Amino acid sequence: MNRTLKIxxxxxxxxxxxxxxxTASIQGIRDAAAGGAELVLLPELHLGPYFCQxxxxxxxxxxxxxxxxxxxxxxxxxxxxSVVIIASLFERRAAGLYHxxxxxxxxxxxxxxxxRKMHIPDDPGYYxxxxxxxxxxxxxxxxxxxxxLGVLVCWDQWYPEAAxxxxxxxxxxxxxxxxxxxxxxxxxxxxxxQLQAWLIIQRAHAVANxxxxxxxxxxxxxxxxxxxxxxxxxxxxxxxxGPQGEVMGQAGAEENTVLIAEIDRTDTENxxxxxxxxxxxxxxxxxxxxxxxxx
Numbered sequence: 134m135n136r137t138l139k140i141x142x143x144x145x146x147x148x149x150x151x152x153x154x155x156t157a158s159i160q161g162i163r164d165a166a167a168g169g170a171e172l173v174l175l176p177e178l179h180l181g182p183y184f185c186q187x188x189x190x191x192x193x194x195x196x197x198x199x200x201x202x203x204x205x206x207x208x209x210x211x212x213x214x215s216v217v218i219i220a221s222l223f224e225r226r227a228a229g230l231y232h233x234x235x236x237x238x239x240x241x242x243x244x245x246x247x248x249r250k251m252h253i254p255d256d257p258g259y260y261x262x263x264x265x266x267x268x269x270x271x272x273x274x275x276x277x278x279x280x281x282l283g284v285l286v287c288w289d290q291w292y293p294e295a296a297x298x299x300x301x302x303x304x305x306x307x308x309x310x311x312x313x314x315x316x317x318x319x320x321x322x323x324x325x326x327q328l329q330a331w332l333i334i335q336r337a338h339a340v341a342n343x344x345x346x347x348x349x350x351x352x353x354x355x356x357x358x359x360x361x362x363x364x365x366x367x368x369x370x371x372x373x374x375g376p377q378g379e380v381m382g383q384a385g386a387e388e389n390t391v392l393i394a395e396i397d398r399t400d401t402e403n404x405x406x407x408x409x410x411x412x413x414x415x416x417x418x419x420x421x422x423x424x425x426x427x428x
Contacts, residue, residue, distance in 0.1 A: 134278075134279070134280065134398070136397060136398055136399060137395050137396065137398065138279060138306075138398060139168075139169050139170045140170060140171075140172045140173075140174070140306075140345075140393070140394055140396060141161075141162075141165030141168065141172065141173045141391055141393045142173075142347060142348075142349040142372075142373065142392045143158060143161025143162060143165060143174070143175050143176075143391050144161075144176065144349055144351070144384045144388070144389065144391075144392065145158070145161060145176070145352065145390075146351060146352050146353030146367075146389060147176070147178075147179055147182055147183070147351050147355075148181075148182065149181065149182055151180050151181055154179060154180050155180060155203070157179075157389070158175050158207075158220070159206075159210060161173070161175070162175075162207075162210055162216065162218060164391045165391050166214040166215075168393045169393070170391075171217060172216065172217045172218075172219070172279055172282075173216055173217070173219070174219045174308055174310060174349040175220050175221060175310060175349060176221065176311060176312060176349050176350055176351040176371075177221045177233070177286060177310040177311050177312040178223060178233070178310075179220065179221055179310075180195075180203065180222070181195060182355050183312050183351075183367075185258075185259055185260050185261045185263070186259075186260070186357045186358065186359070186362065186364070187357065187358050187359045188260050188263040192264065193225075193231060193264070195223050196231050197222065197223065197224070198224070198226075199222060199224050199234060199236060199244070199247060200244060201222075203220065203222055204220075204238065204244060207220050207236075207238050208238045208242035208243065208244065209242055211238040211239065211240060211242050212241055212242030215240045217237065217239060217245070217277050217278065217282075218237070219235055219236070219238075219282070219284060219310065220235070220238070221233070221235050221236075221286065222234050222235075222236060223264075224249070226266075230266055231265055231266060232249040232250065232265055232268060233249070233253070233261065233264075233265045233286055233287075234247050234249050235247065235248045235250075235284045235285075235286050235308075235310055237275045237277060237282060239278060240278055245276065246275035246276070247270065247275075248270050248275065248284040248286065249266075249269060249270045250265060250267075250285075250286040250287070250288070250289060251267055251268040251272070251289055251295065252267075252288045252289050252291075252292055252295070253288065254288045258316070258357065258362050258364075258365055261288075272285075272295055272298035272299050272302065274299055274302055274303055274305075280305040281302075281303045281305050281306075282305070282306055282308055283299030283300065283304025283305075283307045283344075284308045284310075285307065285309050286310055287310065287311045287312055287313060289309070290309045290331075290334065290348065291334055293334075293337070293338060293341065294422070296338035297341070297342060299342075300342035300411075301411075304344065305344060306344060306345050306346075306347065307335075307338060307346045307347070308346075308347050308348075309335065309346070309347070310349055311348050311350040311371075312351050313331060313350060313367065313368065314351075314355075314366045314367035314368050315328075315365070315366045315368055316362070316363055316365070316366075317354070317363045317364060317365075317366050318363045324368070327368075328368055328370060331368075331370075332370070332372065335348055336374050336378035336380070337378065339374045339375065339376055339377070339378045340377060340378040341410060342376075342410070343376045343401050343408060343411075344376050344401050345375050345376055345381075345396050345400075347373045348371060349371045350367060350369050350370060350371050351367045352367050352369040352387055352388065352389065353366075353387075354366045354367075369386040369387060369388065370383060370384060370385070370386055371383070371384040371392055372384070372392075373394040373396070375400060376400050376401050376404040376405075381394040381395075382394035
């Protein structure tokens with residue numbers, strides 16, 4: 134395995150046309166491979182608009198099986214380009230049973246594994262509990278030719294427990310497909326507070342675990358079909374951070390772009406020797422973490 138690894142994030146807007154979105158994702162993957170990337174991460178639910186702004190049972194028709202048409206198309210692309218791809222899909226597991234699922238496609242096109250989103254939000258504009266059953270894959274990294282990938286999804290990125298458990302299971306990299314944005318009614322100061330919190334919490338996961346973190350968001354304004362809210366302005370800012378939280382590359386808020394950065398695999402070993410958090414954890418005193426709240 135090479136000492137260095139080139140990682141790419143394909144940040145793009147998502148519209149109502151599934152094939153157009155898939156084409157945009159495929160073009161981003163091709164551009165990433167042309168730039169030397171070995172691993173490409175796509176945004177959360179990149180095949181269409183973020184439909185969870187409303188509760189509408191017709192949206193279940195958007196779900197697909199895994200394996201299925203998208204995993205097969207992206208698997209063929211992974212094989213053609215010899216890259217590892219992380220894609221985010223609306224999975225139909227069975228009638229009435231759906232998940233928000235990230236898949237990892239190996240360089241030979243095979244399905245290396247999948248991760249079903251564990252933390253499911255239910256907030257204004259993000260009514261995911263209506264659509265998604267909480268995941269049952271656990272916080273286990275997916276083994277690939279590029280190493281063990283700790284794949285998590287969007288709302289999972291706010292939970293240090295998820296990042297830690299992935300790291301404890303041997304993840305060498307944390308990967309977050311994401312769909313997050315502002316309420317257009319928020320003023321600029323509130324927007325910046327939210328964006329900085331999003332960046333800080335994920336960079337902190339890199340620091341606390343001594344491993345790189347990559348997060349790929351979508352961009353663009355998406356209206357609320359019900360008109361009950363002002364819609365969502367997705368804020369982009371996809372980024373790649375090293376094991377000390379250092380930002381190695383960051384996209385803008387409004388651009389379709391492919392962001393590529395190279396990480397040094399030996400940095401994790403060096404950082405963990407300097408900051409041995411795993412050594413000094415007091416696991417004998419953490420039982421309270423298994424409670425909802427310490428009354």
